[in-house]
Amino acid sequence: MINFTREQEDKVLEAIDLIKRVVSSDEFKDGVINNTYRGRRTFADNDGLSNEEIYQKILHGAETLSSSGRNNTMDLELELYYESANTIGYTFPNIVRIFMNRKYFNKFKPYQVADNLFHEWLHKLGFKHDVQSTNRRRHSIPYTIGYLVKKLAKRYTEIQAF
Numbered sequence: 099m100i101n102f103t104r105e106q107e108d109k110v111l112e113a114i115d116l117i118k119r120v121v122s123s124d125e126f127k128d129g130v131i132n133n134t135y136r137g138r139r140t141f142a143d144n145d146g147l148s149n150e151e152i153y154q155k156i157l158h159g160a161e162t163l164s165s166s167g168r169n170n171t172m173d174l175e176l177e178l179y180y181e182s183a184n185t186i187g188y189t190f191p192n193i194v195r196i197f198m199n200r201k202y203f204n205k206f207k208p209y210q211v212a213d214n215l216f217h218e219w220l221h222k223l224g225f226k227h228d229v230q231s232t233n234r235r236r237h238s239i240p241y242t243i244g245y246l247v248k249k250l251a252k253r254y255t256e257i258q259a260f
């Protein structure tokens with residue numbers, strides 16, 4: 099983690115704890131495997147993969163640029179930066195690092211950080227989406243599964259609060 103204070107690091111660690119719980123849950127498996135797009139059990143921009151194959155690919159955790167292969171781990175390199183534009187985070191296909199905008203990060207709850215982290219990490223597995231805010235983009239793997247992570251992580255956060 100680059101440019102993070104201790105407190106900001108703690109928020110990322112909380113988000114990662116939530117992601118671990120989410121990804122190992124039956125709800126997550128069901129959400130990925132039963133996702134539908136245009137009336138079919140699929141995602142937009144699925145790279146020719148079935149929902150089952152997408153789920154397995156997530157569990158394998160073999161990032162395109164990583165040499166560690168299927169290590170069942172999210173290999174993450176994160177950098178916090180600031181810009182006033184409405185970008186929550188970004189990365190590029192040819193780099194490992196994920197950039198997160200402090201403008202959003204600081205006000206995000208851990209479950210929202212979990213969404214952003216997972217979205218960007220799905221790009222590290224090679225999944226893509228439209229650049230423009232199209233309807234198709236909302237049904238892409240990074241967006242759909244990022245939202246699924248957020249929904250489940252929020253629920254776990256609320257359970258923890260009791």
Ligand SMILES: [Zn+2]
Nearest residue numbers: 217221227240
């Ligand atoms: Zn994206």
